[in-house]
Amino acid sequence: MATMEIAGTVSYGARLRRALLPYLYLLPAFAVMAVITFYPLVYQVIVSFTDFATKDLRFGLASPTLQWVGLKNYIDILTGGLPVQNFEFFRVLTYNFWWAITNVMLHVPAGVLIAVLLNVQGLWFKKIYRAIYILPVVVPPLVVATVWRNIFDEQYGAMNQFLTTVAMWFGATDPVRIRWLTEYTPPIPWLLPNGPLPLAYYAMMIANFWLGWPFMTVVATGALQSIPKDLYEAASIDGASDSQQFWHITVPLLRPAMIPAAVYGFTTSFNLFAFVYFMTGGGPARTTEILVTFAYDLVRNLRLYGAAAAFSVFIFFVSLTVFLITNRITRATETYTEA
Amino acid sequence: MTTASEPKKNLLLRLLTMNTSNEVGGRDLPLWRQLLLQALTLLITLEVMFPIMYIITLSFSSQTMRPSALQLLPREISFVAYQQVLDRPTANPVTFLELLRNSFLLSVGVGLVALMIAVTAAYAFSRFKFKLRQVLMIMVFIPLLMPAVGLATPLFLLMNSFRIVECAPGVLAFNPFTTCEGGKLLFNLRDSLLGVGIAMISGALPFAIWNLKGYLDTIPRELEEAAAIDGASPNQIFFLIVLPLAVPQLAVTFFLGFIGHWQEFALPWLFLTKPQDYTLSMTLYNMTGQYANAIPWNRFSAFAVIVALPVAITYIALQKYITSGLTTGAVKG
CATH class of the missing domain: 1.10.3720.10 (MetI-like)
Structure with missing residues (x-):
């Protein structure tokens, strides 16, 4: 925006600071979203390829009993292979x-x-x-x-x-x-x-x-x-x-x-x-x-x-x-x- | 059918034809049409009032059984049910005040934190031009596509891995950073109001950023430009000029969030297991369905009224802002 460039002559350092300023304003929101939104989204995709169930709750992805099942969950959902009635x-x-x-x-x-x-x-x-x-x-x-x-x-x-x-x-x-x-x-x-x-x-x-x-x-x-x-x-x-x-x-x-x-x-x-x-x-x-x-x-x-x-x-x-x-x-x- | 506009009408007719719609001029409605339309509007009023009157009538009843015939007007005004609900809402050893406190902590806390984090990001998106602007805005938009329940699984699993375990007296392990065999579980982030709050912020943040950005876009830039000419730094402009101007919208965003968080059910019901952490909406759910038989109807009704009131009051107080915001937003597409 032209607004921000009005304040007269600018040195290199000031210009750098100005270029970084929007990211500084975005930092709190993106730091928080990285942890509680983006990481969970990725985690979700990883978990979706496993047979994660109650047995794995304690150790999470590091659980020794966790099996990688590939696309099985997706196929089960589409073909009705889930152990769920109706x-x-x-x-x-x-x-x-x-x-x-x-x-x-x-x-x-x-x-x-x-x-x-x-x-x-x-x-x-x-x-x-x-x-x-x-x-x-x-x-x-x-x-x-x-x-x-x-x-x-x-x-x-x-x-x-x-x-x-x-x-x-x-x-x-x-x-x-x-x-x-x-x-x-x-x-x-x-x-x-x-x-x-x-x-x-x-x-x-x-x-x-x-x-x-x-x-x-x-x-x-x-x-x-x-x-x-x-x-x-x-x-x-x-x-x-x-x-x-x-x-x-x-x-x-x-x-x-x-x-x-x-x-x-x-x-x-x-x-x-x-x-x-x-x-x-x-x-x-x-x-x-x-x-x-x-x-x-x-x-x-x-x-x-x-x-x-x-x-x-x-x-x-x-x-x-x-x-x-x-x-x-x-x-x-x-x-x-x-x- | 022109009798309606005769000048000498009786008092009843004059009272009825009193202009209550603040309109000047226009066609006068013939009486038969007026009555027809009144019948229609009354019918709609009945439809709207039916469940409301039903639940209010039940809540003011002192009978624990439901009346065997339909009642839509209270025969008695008894506060027994309200008193009992305030005293001891459920069979769980938890008081009404604790439930209220939990609901308030969650809805107010999540609303405030989300607002504080969102406002600077909204300002950056609204006012600055920078390389990654488009990409980052889409990144904020993507979570909005996901229904709130969609992130419940990973949030549940991730929160569940944060625990404090007492391995031996005085020796603590902070999962997942340090672990030990066995030990006594002292704290599980998943099973705490704090954990639910963090998970709820995840859903609240993108909405708050977009809502605030939309409003900041409408604030004219002249003031900021004037301040910049006078030598104010961008930070000063934000804190001393934009932020005070945005206060009304901050309040609206907060209260819109409050209305939503007050009713939040999915995440607390998934995360929390201890009765003392329960919220009002979880308790309301406990009063329906399989557990309903244990709860007298009048108490359930009183509780439903109590849960609805804060939202209804907030809504009515903010009606002007909410409807105008929704409609202008809708018209703009």
């Missing part, structure tokens, strides 16, 4: 993408519609509604998951109680006992060919819907308010109906703001660890497992450190792919208004 890499991967995409496909339209609703001129109590609708963003996802887990409780959960009340109106007498989180049989078997979507998936979709749309509404509201009002006036003078105005003015002008928000929502849902772990723990029979929860299970409960490291390497490449794709989508839509 695990199939590509099923979990498909489910993970499906989970993230279906979430975003619900959250974004709902968020936009509710933002449009709240943006209607002359709507009463607008401020109160805006204050209430922000609440789900404010509650920690971890608490949201535990609360919804209780709501979907088989015996005393609020959802079954609510359905019981509704059923009573229609003359039913038996209380509703849906096994939301433990029933394995998928209600719509053909929906995802690669893997069963149990009731727990729908329960989680409901809970995550509650958590997800308000953020989209916040983003959409901000973007809506920057759309010039005279566009609508001009359109209505030309005889455009409300729905025509929505599709031809609102939607195209919201797009530059909503696509990055959708991308953000996608990556968040894709790695929604605490929520999934707290709500179902990946069950029943690992059908709602996503990549990060499975990686965690490998370290925390199964203690297969070598396989866990290899799995994390996979996660890294999946995340990298997702990033490259979403980054391209964001870039491509960035200049929409100028085009």
